[in-house]
Amino acid sequence: MKYVRIYSFLLFGFLLVTWEFIAGFMSELVLPAPSVVVFTLWDGLRTGYLLPHIWRTTTEVLLGLAYGGGLGFILGLLMGENEFLRRLFYPYVIASQAVPKLALAPLFVLWFDFGITSKVVITALICFFPLLENTATAIQYIDPKKMELFKVLQATRLQTLIRLKIPTGLPSILAGVRVAVVLAVVGAVVGEFIGASEGLGAMIIASQGMMDTPLMFAILIVLTLMGMILYQTVHLIEKLLLKHYKEDGL
Amino acid sequence: MKYVRIYSFLLFGFLLVTWEFIAGFMSELVLPAPSVVVFTLWDGLRTGYLLPHIWRTTTEVLLGLAYGGGLGFILGLLMGENEFLRRLFYPYVIASQAVPKLALAPLFVLWFDFGITSKVVITALICFFPLLENTATAIQYIDPKKMELFKVLQATRLQTLIRLKIPTGLPSILAGVRVAVVLAVVGAVVGEFIGASEGLGAMIIASQGMMDTPLMFAILIVLTLMGMILYQTVHLIEKLLLKHYKEDGL
């Protein structure tokens, strides 16, 4: 395991070199070389050109995650607990997911506004589903012996949920969170595609309009980093929370 | 529970009526009434106008699901089993997710082709992540007693995976599949937003170009139904597979 960093580094280097090599044969328009992209990125950061956009998108992602994640978790609990609610509302949940958000854009701008709200709503809408699904599933498969224990201790339904079902379902719920945080980044960007003049999504559109592929790649790199940081944060939280869950006996 | 159908029906009716009512105050360009949308949909089906597009998108969804789902499952197994692989490749997996596919779509068209391949690739890329994440997580949290049992029975690593880890992780894995099938629909449509002249995504763009909002809503309904049918199929399969898992003691 201790060599994993070295291999990781080697792999990364190899991929970079390959990319640089391939890019040598291609128009910058189609595939800019990593050196060019990194330079563009550095330039965008140095001049502060990218900063407000990064800030804007980060805000949207975090807000969207807070609302969408919270909603997904709570709906997941409700629907995992109550079959009636599940059967009643699930069709609408699926509908909300199967519909491409990009197509609903005008309606969102109509219902909310053209500012940050509509982007936050789209982000929330995109990232709430994995959490809902995983939460609802996790709290349904509970060891019946533990359920009996809580019944005999006269735990209320809420207590059983909070003290038994959620802790037991935590690994699966956190898997949902990890999917959600990564989708949130996509959600915010898609939201900004619709009609925004600030944010990394708007920048992507602008860079395409300018046919500035290196800039677009630089932005994609920023987005990737954003996704990774969020993912790693969840991973760290998980490590703290699940210390006594790790059950792999190998 | 037996009244759930009735309530479901009532809720649906109520929503439809509300929609029809609100639409009465709005321009058809912004929010067409459900009656108009249903008529458009019916017309599109009757004349066969929508059918080739539905067929095309369905093909892409199913192909994308097969590749993406399969890949997600297998990578999930590999990464759940092997920490080295996990640490080596996870950054790239997250990168592939955090990048908005819509931004890459023009490049996909260049890298692959204008035909079905680039759409299938996008669909697969979008739907493989929830499966990967849920599979990798599920097979890591296994009852240590059961692991000991398999060890004492000299089960090979592969056998432990297939006969213990996958069956135990099945509920969580299937939650990932459910998220994946719904995302697959979105994936195919997003893929068709750029570089397609057939498929429901292309139809959405075309309908937006002509400001034919009723047609767009009709297509969104088709997509929703597609997502629901896929979701329900997974649900049915789950019911069959997980007969002896249902552990909710309440």
Add this chain to the structure above:
Amino acid sequence: GSDQDQQTESDEEKGELQEELKVASWSQHITEQTNLLVDEEKSFFREQGIDLTVIPGQGGGDAIKNILTGKADVAFTDPGSLFFALDKGEDLRVIYNIYPQNVFNVVALKESGITKPADLKGKKIGVYSLSSGTRQNLLILLNQVGLTEDDVDIVETGLLNFAPLMQGKVDATAATDTGLFIGKQKSLGEVNVMEVKDHLNFPSDLFVVTEDVFQQKKGQLQKFLTGYRNSAAWMMKSPEEAAKLAQEYTTDGKDIENNMEIIKLRNKSSVSSLTEKKGLGTIDTEKLQRAADTYKQLDLIDKSLNMEEVVNTELLPAK
């Protein structure tokens, strides 16, 4: 809420009444619209007593939807979108001719030998997307030489539309003047350009309002148009300054040299022989009518539209 407070505050500062007005654009904040975006700096609209907000959008349809739902008062949109909305029975008014010139074109590589629209027959032609102006204008161009959609193979290429052309994945691509400029920047090489305006020159963008807004906010609209005319005049007079301001106020104005060229192109499309005579923004009803008729002919719309009923010139200040 707090917007309101800020509003009254700045009113008091200025000691005059500022009226809010929202313009819904077909695009995000882009360099070619710099004159609309720099009011903070240049006060074209504030001088008129207008507090301007520009709402971004994706396509002319968005702009129209935004005025239909009251999210905005004025739409900065293309005639195509206007025709579609009128075709659906919306009650709209055209109050200003932003770009009298058709900016669309079809570009082919020099070696392809495609020099005139008729050569496009049987070729593969790229457009931004099925909802874009590039497609509609391509159809119009084809129509002028008796070709239809079925005679060519139209493919969507996304905004990077010159890349497939350079790679030879398409024979020609439909674009705009600014798009072509950027393409050339990216070493597109030698090309043949077929301008749509050489065949049917109708305006590229218009200010459109709903009948309700038109009736209720005539005074404001008048002030707005005056402001806009002034801003357009300024952009023509001092493109250098505009190019510089674009860096700060637009999403795509990164490069000042490019900004300059794009602004020059837009300045060129903002004038016509008619505007020379009657002032910026004068609407050429006849050309609009011809465009509407062509859309009808192409089956893009169902109804025959009468532009006389739609176009209104009374708000436009005399030169």
Add this chain to the structure above:
Amino acid sequence: MSYLTVDHVSYSYEGIENVVQDVEWKIPKGEFHCLVGKSGCGKSTLLKMVAGLLKPNRGEVYLADQKVVEPSAETGYVFQSPTLLEWKSVLENVLLPISLKKKTSKQDYDDALSLLNIIGLKRYADTYPSNLSGGQQSRVAIARALIRKPTMLFLDEPFAALDAITREGLQEDLLKICKTYQTTVLFITHDIAEAIYLSDRVAVMEKGKIIYNLKVDLKKPRTVEMRYKPYFNEMGLKLRKALKGGL
């Protein structure tokens, strides 16, 4: 007057009929009753029903004259398998029944520690269940059932995983606790000697029916010597016979 009254209850699982058949039982306040019977005869099912975890198909259960429809706050229950929460320490597991009712106080904390002391696991208070041996886990489950000082205790083979010495120590402790708090007990065991030593009355179950019922006439408190008295052996033989297949 009986504290626990089991009034002709029966139970069937889906697909398996008459797991418990028409059982009648009365336990006066403060008495200690044992239930023995072959594996799979329905003991745990009966206990769960009596405690309000399962609803009888027929018949009723009364605790302190109240009809039992769900588990009551008065009862403590030790399941046949320890069922601890893996993500909580031993101490937290013992305190669980209290923490579900109120905020745990210093007093509760001390109570829990003294119970852990009795079961010999004080130094494991901060350990997690997966680091305990089988017998240690079942002892934690016993402490958990006692923490709320229940007036009615249901125990399902609580000592099965314990060695003779530890088991005998805990038997004494249990009897002492029950005496102090006047606890009424229904106890399932497989150990006939244990049943006689602990109980006022031992019942034998077979195929869901109580087929034998024995009053144990031994002085309280019990002493170790009693175990080797002929009367004790005699009782044991009677029970063995009943267990072996009818009377």
Add this chain to the structure above:
Amino acid sequence: MSYLTVDHVSYSYEGIENVVQDVEWKIPKGEFHCLVGKSGCGKSTLLKMVAGLLKPNRGEVYLADQKVVEPSAETGYVFQSPTLLEWKSVLENVLLPISLKKKTSKQDYDDALSLLNIIGLKRYADTYPSNLSGGQQSRVAIARALIRKPTMLFLDEPFAALDAITREGLQEDLLKICKTYQTTVLFITHDIAEAIYLSDRVAVMEKGKIIYNLKVDLKKPRTVEMRYKPYFNEMGLKLRKALKGGL
């Protein structure tokens, strides 16, 4: 010549030192040895180490002169808790060890059914584990350990959840099977009488050390009467004393 040789093994868990300390043990082929000891003294840990599930910190284990580094195909193991796969029927659970090695044949199937018959659960063959009583589950685990006809058996309190009658029946069955197949057995139990009745030799463990070792000189096959012989009682007292706290 011993079949199983435990050569001065020691084991520490993370944070808990010397759970097993310097244990030496030899079991000749076909012999039946028992291990008794207080709860938490390290019995299960030793058994897991001997079976190759845990790696000793010091010392080594040999089975048929082969160093044990991982569980071998020759061994059967019954864990302290039944650990059945809930999504498989009782029959499939019993057949698991075989199905991991090869495709199950008609013969295997018949073997499994006859084992289920011995443990008295034939009619539960198609039931799922969650529908079994505690004792029934542990019996299934025993059948699972026997299905591969191991030459070496490790059993960790296999009968703890069983009533006296069923337990005695299974003791007989186990002895018979071991005799037929010349099986060598290492058996953990809490029941002193059971240890004496079954074994050629009983060891007593305390705090990770083997502190006492008793050869049982009773004829084979054992008969029920032996249980009531004075020699039997005497042995029992010796073991009790050893268990209670050193010699």
